[in-house]
Amino acid sequence: MKRQKVLALILIGVTIAAAIINGLLTGGNIDRSFVAMPAWRQVGYGAWAAFSRHADLGTGQLLYPLMAIGGTLLTLIAAILVKISGSQRLSRILPFFFAAICMLVSLPISFKAAPYMLSIRHINSQNAAALQQAFLGFEYWGRLQGFLHLVAFACNLWSLVVISAI
Amino acid sequence: MSTNIIFDSSIIAAAMNGLLTGASLDQSIKQLPARHTIGVIAFSEYSMAADLARGVFWYAILGIGAAVITLITAVLVFISSTPISHGLPIYIASFFTVLHSFATTRAAPINFSQREAATEKALVRVFNRFEFWQSFRVFFQCLAFIATLWSLFSY
Numbered sequence: 001m002k003r004q005k006v007l008a009l010i011l012i013g014v015t016i017a018a019a020i021i022n023g024l025l026t027g028g029n030i031d032r033s034f035v036a037m038p039a040w041r042q043v044g045y046g047a048w049a050a051f052s053r054h055a056d057l058g059t060g061q062l063l064y065p066l067m068a069i070g071g072t073l074l075t076l077i078a079a080i081l082v083k084i085s086g087s088q089r090l091s092r093i094l095p096f097f098f099a100a101i102c103m104l105v106s107l108p109i110s111f112k113a114a115p116y117m118l119s120i121r122h123i124n125s126q127n128a129a130a131l132q133q134a135f136l137g138f139e140y141w142g143r144l145q146g147f148l149h150l151v152a153f154a155c156n157l158w159s160l161v162v163i164s165a166i
Numbered sequence: 167m168s169t170n171i172i173f174d175s176s177i178i179a180a181a182m183n184g185l186l187t188g189a190s191l192d193q194s195i196k197q198l199p200a201r202h203t204i205g206v207i208a209f210s211e212y213s214m215a216a217d218l219a220r221g222v223f224w225y226a227i228l229g230i231g232a233a234v235i236t237l238i239t240a241v242l243v244f245i246s247s248t249p250i251s252h253g254l255p256i257y258i259a260s261f262f263t264v265l266h267s268f269a270t271t272r273a274a275p276i277n278f279s280q281r282e283a284a285t286e287k288a289l290v291r292v293f294n295r296f297e298f299w300q301s302f303r304v305f306f307q308c309l310a311f312i313a314t315l316w317s318l319f320s321y
Contacts, residue, residue, distance in 0.1 A: 016315050019184070023311065027188015028196075035189075035224055036197075039216035047208055055200040063195060153184060157177055160318050 004085065011081045012163055018074035018099070019156035025067050026153040029146030037139050045131035049120040056117055068110055072103040075152060078159065092162050099155035106148035113141035169321055172246060175239040176256065176321075180314040182232035183259070187307040189228065193217075194304045198297050206289040210280050217277060229270060236263045236314060252320045259313035262306045269303035 040048035056064075079093075079100040087093055116137035123130045201209035217225070240260040243253040250257075276296045283289045 012319065019180075019315055020312065023181075023184025024188040024191055027185040027190070028192035029188075030185060031189035031192055031224075035216050035221045038220055039212055042215045042219075043212050047204075047212065050204050050208065051200055051212060054203040055196045058196070058203075059199060060196040154181070157181055160180075160315065161173075161177060164319050164321075 007081060007085045008163075008166070011078060011085060014074055014081060015078045015096075015156060015159050015163060018071060018078055019153065019160060021067055021071040021074060022099075022103070022149060022153040022156050025064075025071055026146070026149045028064070029142065029149050033139075033143050033146050037135075037142075040135070045128060045135050046125045048135055049123065049125060049131050052117060052120055057121065065110070068107065071149075071152070072100075072107055075099045075103045075156065082159075092166070095155045095158035095162055099152045099159060102148045102152035102155065106145050106152070109141055109145045109148065113138055113145060116141070169246075172239060172242045172248075173318070173321055175235060175242060176314060176317045179232065179236045179239050179256075179259070180311070180318065182228060182235055183307065183311040183314050186228045186232045187304070187311045189225070190300070190304045190307050194297075194300055198293070198300065201293055206286055206293055209293070210283070210289050213277070213280065218281070229267075232310075233263045233267050236260055236310065239317070248321065255313050255317035255320045259310045259317060262310035262313060266303045266306035266310060269299050269306065273299035273303055 040051075075096075079096040082093055082096045116134045119134050120131065123134060125131070236256070236259050240253075240256045243256050273296055276292060276299065280289060280292045283292050
């Protein structure tokens with residue numbers, strides 16, 4: 001009985017932590033897709049590259065991978081905890097597993113997006129074609145990643161609803 | 167007052183506060199510091215194409231939406247005579263919402279004033295002042311987000 005109570009408390013803590021990190025990731029991703037990237041199309045790919053070398057490849061280079069890996073780990077731990085806590089009902093387990101699958105699938109997508117961003121370190125600012133290719137590649141994979149983070153965040157909230165009802 | 171309505175409204179508040187905080191944190195940690203290296207003129211060109219163009223509608227929907235839904239939830243909790251111990255997280259979230267909304271009323275006009283900044287020095291001043299209020303705002307947005315998540319366990 002005491003073990004079950006401790007497991008339940010850990011599950012709540014881990015799920016809240018996963019929701020916080022995935023919520024922050026999602027907010028940043030949506031902002032980039034709907035506000036930042038359309039603005040860079042207007043301002044120019046050269047300016048985007050100059051900015052990204054100091055932003056995405058500056059503080060962002062450490063922060064976002066840490067958040068993506070941290071969010072994935074916490075979501076996975078929550079899914080494992082809900083399974084070992086003895087929950088049998090599919091409706092209780094489902095949101096945890098959906099969130100974990102979305103975060104797991106988003107990781108290799110990050111690995112597809114990252115080389116486009118890293119490539120701008122070596123592209124000459126006069127090489128408009130290469131910069132455009134890097135921009136479009138990063139935008140494409142970034143949107144896909146953002147969509148998966150959004151679904152994972154929604155599933156984290158659904159998981160919290162499920163836990164709070166128990 | 168149905169607990170279901172309060173609970174549903176708390177979920178929407180948590181979701182919106184999460185997206186708002188994520189967008190705001192990205193600006194504070196990643197975007198604004200980049201102005202020191204790319205220069206304020208280049209940064210301002212981007213900021214006007216982003217924050218002062220599409221961003222105006224997106225941040226208004228997200229910022230006002232998150233604040234309104236959080237405050238409405240607190241009002242629903244209050245009029246439903248929910249015990250204070252159960253309502254505390256959403257009251258705390260509302261308090262932080264008022265604080266970050268106040269910071270927005272200071273930060274937004276400063277950001278808009280970059281349109282009138284005639285010199286590089288003036289732009290530096292604009293972004294430094296904006297960064298001050300932005301830091302204040304994002305801090306309280308983080309706390310409001312955490313409090314709305316906590317509120318899901320309090321009814």
